[in-house]
Amino acid sequence: MVLGLLVKGLKNFKTRGLVADGLECVVGKVFDGSKSSFYIATGVSRGATIAFASGDKSVNYDTGTYSQGNIVTVGAFNKLKNNNIKLGNEETSFLLRMYGSPTKKSTMVSFEEPLGIKVIGSAANMTDFVAHSKKSLGIFGETKLVNLANVDKVKNNKIQNILGVLPVLKIFTKETGAGLYLPQLNDEKKEKDDYKYSIVVGDNEINDIQKNYSNIFVEGVKLSDKGIKSLISYSHGTYTYESAAIAESIGKKLEEYKVASPARKEKLEKEIKDLYIKDQVNKINLMIYGPPILNDSPFLLDEVNEYNKGEFVKKYGYGNYQDKGLPKNKEMNKSQKPYIRKDSTTVLDINEYLRNLRKGVDR
Numbered sequence: 001m002v003l004g005l006l007v008k009g010l011k012n013f014k015t016r017g018l019v020a021d022g023l024e025c026v027v028g029k030v031f032d033g034s035k036s037s038f039y040i041a042t043g044v045s046r047g048a049t050i051a052f053a054s055g056d057k058s059v060n061y062d063t064g065t066y067s068q069g070n071i072v073t074v075g076a077f078n079k080l081k082n083n084n085i086k087l088g089n090e091e092t093s094f095l096l097r098m099y100g101s102p103t104k105k106s107t108m109v110s111f112e113e114p115l116g117i118k119v120i121g122s123a124a125n126m127t128d129f130v131a132h133s134k135k136s137l138g139i140f141g142e143t144k145l146v147n148l149a150n151v152d153k154v155k156n157n158k159i160q161n162i163l164g165v166l167p168v169l170k171i172f173t174k175e176t177g178a179g180l181y182l183p184q185l186n187d188e189k190k191e192k193d194d195y196k197y198s199i200v201v202g203d204n205e206i207n208d209i210q211k212n213y214s215n216i217f218v219e220g221v222k223l224s225d226k227g228i229k230s231l232i233s234y235s236h237g238t239y240t241y242e243s244a245a246i247a248e249s250i251g252k253k254l255e256e257y258k259v260a261s262p263a264r265k266e267k268l269e270k271e272i273k274d275l276y277i278k279d280q281v282n283k284i285n286l287m288i289y290g291p292p293i294l295n296d297s298p299f300l301l302d303e304v305n306e307y308n309k310g311e312f313v314k315k316y317g318y319g320n321y322q323d324k325g326l327p328k329n330k331e332m333n334k335s336q337k338p339y340i341r342k343d344s345t346t347v348l349d350i351n352e353y354l355r356n357l358r359k360g361v362d363r
Contacts (some may be wrong), residue, residue, distance in 0.1 A: 024068065025068060025071060025102055025140055027042060028042055028044075028045070028068065028071035028072065028074075028075060029071060029074075029102075029103075031075070032045070032071070032074050032075045032078055033045060033074075033075045033076070033077075033078030033079045033082065034078045039078075039082060041075040041076075041078065041079055042072075042075055044072050044075075045072050045073075045074075045075025045076045045078075045079065046075075046076075046079060048072050048073065048075070048076035049075075049076040049079040049080060051076075052076055052077075052080060052087060053080060053085050053087075055087070060092060060093050060094070060095075061087075061088070061093070061094045061095065062095045062097070063094070063095065063096050063097070064096075064097045064098075064099060064241070064244075065096065065097070065098050065099070065101065066099045066100055066101075066239075067099070067100045067101070067102070067130055067236065068102065068130075070098055070101040070102065070103040070108070071102060071103055073096075073108075074103055074107055074108070077108075077111045077115060080115055081111060081114045081115060084114075085115075086114075086115055086116040087115045087116055087117050088115070088116040088117050088118070089116050090112065090113065090116045090117070090118065091118065092118065093116070094115070094116065094117040094118065095117070095118050095120055096108060096117055096118065096119050096120065097119075097120045097121065097123070097241070097244035097245070098119070098121070098122035098123065098244060099122075099123045099124075099239045099243065099244060100123070100124060100125075100128050100130055100131050100236050100237070100239065101122055101124065101130075101131055101143070102130050102131060102140045102141050102142060103142055104122075104142035104143050104173065104174070104175045104177070105119065105121070105122040105143070105175075105177055106175055107142075108122075120244050120245050120248060121244040121245050121246075121247045121248025121249075121251070122143070122177060122244060122247060122248075123180060123239050123243035123244040123246070123247045124141075124143055124145055124177060124178075124179055124180065124247065125179065125180050125181070125182050125235050125236070125238065125239075126145055126147060126179040126180065126181060126182075126193070126194040126195075127182065127194050127195075127233075127235035128141075128145075128235045128236050129141075129235060129236060130236050131143055131145070131236070132144075132145045132179070133145075133174055142173055142174055142175065143174070143175060143176070143177040144156075144174055144175070144176045144177070145176075145177060145178070145179030146176050146177065146178055146179060146251075146254055147178070147179045147181075147193065147196070147197065147254075148196075148197065148254070148257075148269060148272055148273070149193040149196045149197075150193050151254055151257060151258065152258075154176055155176070156175055156176050157174060177247075177251060178247045178248070178250040178251035178254055179194075179247075180243060180246070180247055180250075180276070180279050181195070181196075181197045181198045181199075181276050181279070181280060182198060182232065182233035182234075182235065182238055182280065182283070183198060183199050183200070183201045183232045183233055183280045183283060183284055184198045184199070184200055184201070184233055185200070185201060185206075185225060185228065185229055185232075185233075186200060187200050197273060197276045197277075198233075198280070199277060199280050199281075201228075201232060201284060205284055205288065206228060208288040209223070209228060209231065209232075209284075209287045209288055210222050210223055210228075212287065212288055212289070212290075212292050213292040213294075215292055216292045216294070231287045232283060232284055232287055238283050239283075240279070240282040240283055240286050242278075242279070242282055243279055243282070243283075246275050246278060246279045247279075249275055250272055250275050250276070253268050253271055253272050253275075254272065256268060257269070257272070
């Protein structure tokens with residue numbers, strides 16, 4: 001549930017606004033490092049390329065990509081693919097889980113063989129305005145979310161799939177994918193497809209959440225109904241670690257459901273509903289038993305940075321980075337040459353760095 005905790009804590013951090021985020025989304029999709037973008041990638045994707053490529057190959061990675069981070073990752077993965085750099089062994093050494101992704105799952109799956117990774121699944125809530133193409137007029141999301149209520153109405157469109165390999169037009173590519181549900185405080189929207197299988201949070205669960213969050217409030221202060229709702233049913237932020245795998249399982253069962261016999265459909269319907277409930281219970285339990293994190297929880301990012309710093313120092317001490325051109329002595333800033341910043345980093349620089357990195361030699 002670590003991913004869920006981070007999303008829960010960061011979901012309300014200020015962005016540069018819907019327009020700016022939308023432009024970043026479009027630019028990231030147009031220039032994703034693929035052949036259809038003339039191998040051009042954004043700067044942040046090129047930076048992510050180096051981060052992925054310099055990972056310790058003796059370590060197994062279980063990675064989660066959230067929101068626009070999926071677009072950045074696609075750009076990075078294309079750069080790695082273009083340079084024939086693998087991240088894993090196609091089994092368990094590099095697992096990828098997608099959350100609230102504006103990128104369709106099949107794009108990530110296409111990297112499984114060339115990069116040696118395994119995509120576990122893509123989690124998207126039915127009301128997620130970034131992941132669900134229906135909620136953003138097709139500008140952000142590339143996935144038409146399917147559930148038991150609309151499985152016979154939402155179809156894959158071959159033309160929309162083909163757009164994925166065309167310059168510029170690929171931002172309008174679409175495919176179907178399983179949608180997840182969010183817990184609600186009441187059932188007033190129960191008749192709508194996006195809420196049809198939502199569970200209603202009871203008074204006992206609300207009291208347990210209040211008790212957990214009382215640890216960060218002064219005595220007598222409680223979460224409002226709006227505060228509770230923002231925790232358990234934030235469309236683009238309420239996910240747990242297991243959500244991606246659950247969505248994948250639901251998607252496979254929905255595909256089988258389309259062609260199943262009446263008797264088999266009845267059994268599949270029960271199994272799918274159980275998975276809807278399991279995911280929602282996980283989300284509620286995260287708020288009851290997980291650390292009480294709010295968007296303004298102090299030192300949240302600092303703690304994450306300190307943890308990452310500690311992990312780096314530990315690995316450096318073991319010598320894991322000494323073949324990357326870092327000094328062999330553990331003492332920092334001793335007999336080191338001064339760092340001279342370049343005016344800009346070109347695509348050629350990064351490609352050359354990656355080629356050298358594969359040989360275990362820094363530039």
